Structure formats: C-alpha cells, structure tokens
Amino acid sequence: MVSHADITAKTGWMRNVLLISLVTAVGGFLFGFDNGSISGSVGFLQSKFALDADSTGWVTSSIIVGCIIGVALAGPLCDAIGRKKVLLLTALIFIFGVLGEAMASSAEMLVWFRILVGVGIGVETTIAPLYIAEVSPAAIRGRLVSLNQLFNCIGNLAIFSIAALIANGASEAWNVEHGWRIIFATGIVPAILFLLLLAKVPESPRWLMRKGREAASLAVLEKINPDQASAAQQMAAIKAALHSERQPRLSDLFSPRLRKALMVGFGVALFQQITGINAIFYYAPEIFKTAGVNLSGAMSFTVLIGLTLVLATLVSMWIIDKVGRRSLLIFGSIGMALTLAGVGLLFRLNGSTTLLLICILTYVAVFAVSYGTVAYVVISEIFPIHVRGVAVSVATFALWGGNFFVSRFFPLLVEHISAANTFFIFAAIAAVALIFVLAMVPETQGKTLEEIELEMHH
Numbered sequence: 001m002v003s004h005a006d007i008t009a010k011t012g013w014m015r016n017v018l019l020i021s022l023v024t025a026v027g028g029f030l031f032g033f034d035n036g037s038i039s040g041s042v043g044f045l046q047s048k049f050a051l052d053a054d055s056t057g058w059v060t061s062s063i064i065v066g067c068i069i070g071v072a073l074a075g076p077l078c079d080a081i082g083r084k085k086v087l088l089l090t091a092l093i094f095i096f097g098v099l100g101e102a103m104a105s106s107a108e109m110l111v112w113f114r115i116l117v118g119v120g121i122g123v124e125t126t127i128a129p130l131y132i133a134e135v136s137p138a139a140i141r142g143r144l145v146s147l148n149q150l151f152n153c154i155g156n157l158a159i160f161s162i163a164a165l166i167a168n169g170a171s172e173a174w175n176v177e178h179g180w181r182i183i184f185a186t187g188i189v190p191a192i193l194f195l196l197l198l199a200k201v202p203e204s205p206r207w208l209m210r211k212g213r214e215a216a217s218l219a220v221l222e223k224i225n226p227d228q229a230s231a232a233q234q235m236a237a238i239k240a241a242l243h244s245e246r247q248p249r250l251s252d253l254f255s256p257r258l259r260k261a262l263m264v265g266f267g268v269a270l271f272q273q274i275t276g277i278n279a280i281f282y283y284a285p286e287i288f289k290t291a292g293v294n295l296s297g298a299m300s301f302t303v304l305i306g307l308t309l310v311l312a313t314l315v316s317m318w319i320i321d322k323v324g325r326r327s328l329l330i331f332g333s334i335g336m337a338l339t340l341a342g343v344g345l346l347f348r349l350n351g352s353t354t355l356l357l358i359c360i361l362t363y364v365a366v367f368a369v370s371y372g373t374v375a376y377v378v379i380s381e382i383f384p385i386h387v388r389g390v391a392v393s394v395a396t397f398a399l400w401g402g403n404f405f406v407s408r409f410f411p412l413l414v415e416h417i418s419a420a421n422t423f424f425i426f427a428a429i430a431a432v433a434l435i436f437v438l439a440m441v442p443e444t445q446g447k448t449l450e451e452i453e454l455e456m457h458h
Contacts, residue, residue: 016223021132021144023197027087027124028148030094030194032155034117034187035063037101039284039302040163041180043295048176049107053411060282060411062111064404066118067125071400074126075393082211083131083204086123091195093120095188102185125376126396133380134204135224142320145380146313146373153313153368155190156281157306162186164299172295209238241384258391261382264440265395268329271433272375273402275336276426277367279410280305280360286411287360290419291353301357308361312368325374326443332370333434337427339363344423375399381444 038060046056078086097120100113128148136144166179205224208217217238221231280287284305288298320328342359345351383391413422 013224013226017135017137017144020135020201020224021147023201024087024128024132025147025151026190026194026197027090027128028151029155029158030091030187030190031121031124032152032157033159033190034094034098034155035121035152036156036159036281036306037163037183037187038063038114038282039160040167040299041183042283043285043289044167044176044180045107045110047172048180049110051107053415055107057408057411059107059111059114061404061408063114063118063121064400064407066115066120067122067400068118068397068404069115070119070122070124071126071393071396072122073119074123074396075390077123078127078130078207079210079390082207083127083134084198084201086127087131088195088198090120090123090127091191091198093117093123094191094194098184098187098191101187102181122396122400125399126392129376129380130392131204133377134206135220137225140321141381142325142377143317145377146317146320149373149376150310150313150317153306153309153372157303157310159183159186160299160303160306164303167299168296205235206238209235210242258384258387260440261384262391262394264442265379265382265391266398267436267440268371268375268378269395269399270402271333271429271436272371273399273406274426275367275371275430275433276340276406276410276423277364277372278403278406279422279426280364282407283410284360287419288353288357290414291347291356293353297353304357304361305364308364309368309372312365313373316369316373319369320373320377324443325378326437326441328370328374329437329441330434332366332374333430333437335366335370336363337430337434339366340423340427340430344420344427347418347420347423378441378444382442 042056042060045051045059049055049059051059074086077089093116097113097117101110101117104110104113125148129145132145132148133141163183166182167175170179202220202223203216205217205220208214208220214235218231218235221234222228225231225234284302285295285298288301289295293301316328339359339362343356343363346356346359379392379395383395410422413425
C-alpha cells in the first residue's frame with residue numbers, strides 16, 4: 001500500500017517546479033500589463049500633450065528603447081550574479097518606472113519613465129523563459145516556459161479591461177487629465193507582488209553549477225526531480241555540458257559551431273514581431289476608430305483581443321509539447337499571412353467592422369498559438385549552456401528591435417500609405433517567415449537541453 005508520505009515525496013518535486021515557474025511567470029504578467037497600458041492611454045495622451053503621428057509613435061515605442069537596453073544588460077548580468085537576483089532587480093525597476101509614468105508632467109518625462117519600464121521588460125523577457133527552462137523537465141518544458149507568455153497575455157487582458165472600465169466610466173476631459181495616470185499606476189500592485197513572491201524561489205541549478213556551488217546545485221535539483229537518482233543523473237549531464245566551458249564571448253556566437261542556432265533564434269524572434277502583432281496591441285483602439293468604431297466600442301473590442309490572446313495561449317500550452325515547435329511555427333506563418341491579408345483587404349474595401357474584428361481576432365489567435373509562445377521556448381532551448389545568457393540576449397534583441405520598428409512607424413505608415421497597405425506588408429513578411437521556418441528551424445520537442453546542445457552544436 002502506498003503511504004501518504006510516499007505520494008507527497010513523489011509529487012512534491014512537481015509542485016516545486018510549478019511554484020518556481022508560476023512565480024517567475026508573474027514577471028510575464030508585469031510585461032503584458034505595463035507593455036499594454038499604452039493601448040488604452042494613447043488616445044488621451046494625444047489630447048493631453050498635443051501629439052502628432054510622429055510623436056505618438058515615439059511615446060509608444062520609447063518603451064522598446066528601454067527593452068533593448070534591458071536585453072543587452074540581462075545576459076551578462078544573469079551569468080554574473082544569477083537568474084534570481086536579476087529578476088528581483090527587475091521587480092524594483094517596474095515599481096519605480098510605473099510610478100514615474102503615472103506622475104509624468106510632460107511627454108518628455110513620460111518617455112524617460114517608459115524607457116525605464118522598458119529596461120525591466122527587456123530583462124524579464126530575456127531571463128524568465130531561460131530560468132524556467134533550466135528548472136523544467138524536458139517532457140513539459142515547452143508548457144512551463146509558455147507560462148511566461150500566458151501570464152503576459154493575462155496581463156494584457158487585465159490592463160485592457162481596466163483601461164476600458166476607466167475610459168468608459170468617465171468623461172473624455174477627465175480621462176485626458178486623470179484616466180491615463182490611473183491606467184499606468186495600477187501596474188504598481190503586480191510589481192510589488194512579484195518582488196515578494198521571488199523570495200520563495202531558488203537559484204537556477206545550472207547557474208549554481210557554473211559557479212562551482214555543487215552542493216547548492218544538487219539541493220535544488222533534488223527539489224525539482226522525482227528522486228535522488230534522477231537529480232544525480234541530471235547533475236552529471238550538466239557537468240558534462242560544462243566540462244569544456246570557458247568565459248563566454250560575443251564572438252563565440254558567430255563561430256561556425258553556433259551560427260545556425262544564432263540564425264534560428266534571431267530569425268524566429270524577429271518574425272514574431274515584424275508580422276505586426278504589436279501594431280494591434282499598442283494601437284488597437286485607434287485601429288478600430290479608423291474603421292469607424294466609437295471610443296466605447298473600440299475599447300470593448302480591445303478587451304476581446306486580450307481575451308482571445310489568453311485563450312489561444314492556453315491552447316498553445318496544451319499542444320506545444322505534443323505537436324512540436326516547428327509545426328506550430330509553420331501553421332502560424334500561413335495563418336498570419338492569410339488573416340493579415342484579410343485585414344488589409346477589409347480596410348481597402350471599407351468592409352464591415354464585424355468582419356474586421358473577426359479577422360483581427362483570428363490573427364491574434366493564430367499568433368498566440370504559434371509565434372507568441374513558441375518563439376520564447378525556442379530561444380530558451382537552442383543555445384549551449386556556456387553562452388546561453390549572452391545568446392538569449394542577442395536573440396531577444398532581435399525581438400525588441402522588430403517591436404520598436406513596428407510600434408515606432410505604424411502610425412506614420414498608416415498616415416502615409418494607408419492602413420490597408422500597411423497590413424498587406426505584414427502579410428508579405430509572414431509569407432517570408434514561412435520560408436525561413438521550413439528552411440532553418442529544427443524540432444526540439446521532448447529533448448533535454450543537453451541533447452539539443454549535442455545535436456545542434458557538434
């Protein structure tokens with residue numbers, strides 16, 4: 001007969017893995033919450049600070065400048081002081097940055113604090129998936145890494161809903177003076193929660209091993225493996241991977257041995273962004289207004305986008321370790337190309353707003369099932385341990401570089417070449433992404449990080 005103690009011992013390790021993954025993923029919630037706060041605020045900011053299309057693009061995209069800085073800092077920092085300490089620093093950055101956004105007295109001040117928040121987002125998007133990957137069993141690693149993206153989407157839904165309640169519950173004049181400040185300020189609550197919860201998670205066992213702290217590493221491995229034998233086996237695999245390690249250098253990534261991994265990580269991250277997803281997230285209310293929807297309807301439609309994102313991400317988490325990463329990217333490339341072309345066509349023909357909403361929601365769902373989750377999983381898996389921190393930073397730099405380009409120039413593209421042609425361009429880029437995935441991206445489903453390293457880099 002199996003005792004309660006035996007059951008607890010056999011399931012406790014999985015609870016530990018889930019706890020670490022869930023706490024770390026709260027950072028993803030902050031990413032989605034703070035990143036999405038501009039969507040419900042940008043119309044009011046245009047009135048408050050008299051922003052034209054160019055300055056609107058700059059206020060919106062300034063957060064990405066911070067993200068790029070954060071990405072550049074994240075890899076070296078997490079390799080130097082550990083994953084957990086860097087995440088603690090991120091929580092503090094979120095707290096101060098969000099407070100500054102809410103108190104901004106000018107567009108210039110708002111930009112500086114959005115850059116600060118962006119630093120936190122850039123660090124979080126780099127470190128959280130990497131950290132979760134380093135504590136997750138291979139069989140469910142895709143789902144657990146995807147938790148960060150799920151929480152990102154929940155953060156988007158939360159702030160879209162809060163912004164809609166605030167915007168629809170008061171006058172235009174009140175929102176221009178105060179509403180956008182409250183939208184930004186609400187981000188302080190999850191930032192403080194993230195800071196407090198991080199005290200409960202351990203350091204990455206792989207990082208501890210790199211620093212020669214074998215006893216501490218083994219202690220963590222025993223908490224996240226079903227038995228001591230499994231922990232010892234994993235420790236031996238990590239030791240073998242680290243055996244020939246030396247101090248990572250950026251030039252290592254361009255060596256023939258690592259070139260393919262760099263191209264795959266950089267490419268998947270870039271295509272995740274330049275297919276236009278953040279044009280939808282940042283400017284959704286303005287897009288719907290362009291199509292003739294009033295403010296209340298535009299804000300409500302934006303909440304539907306957030307809800308679709310969450311539901312589709314749940315689907316992705318359910319199937320990613322069954323279907324595989326590469327298959328989802330192929331599906332996503334095809335689906336995004338078709339739906340983006342449909343959005344462009346509806347703008348060209350002045351089609352119904354109902355069809356436009358359906359097309360945009362379908363695009364968001366396809367993105368969330370595929371690139372929205374898979375990009376972060378692939379980036380966290382494909383690089384060898386001795387350069388993983390630096391390599392993930394480089395790949396995530398591509399992600400935020402693409403995001404900056406889209407968010408900075410989308411208002412100008414719509415103004416100068418029309419919304420229809422802008423979405424046709426996004427559709428064409430999705431078609432190019434399909435060719436890239438077919439030619440370059442391997443399948444990493446069900447393999448340990450050490451097995452992936454052996455296959456890709458030897």
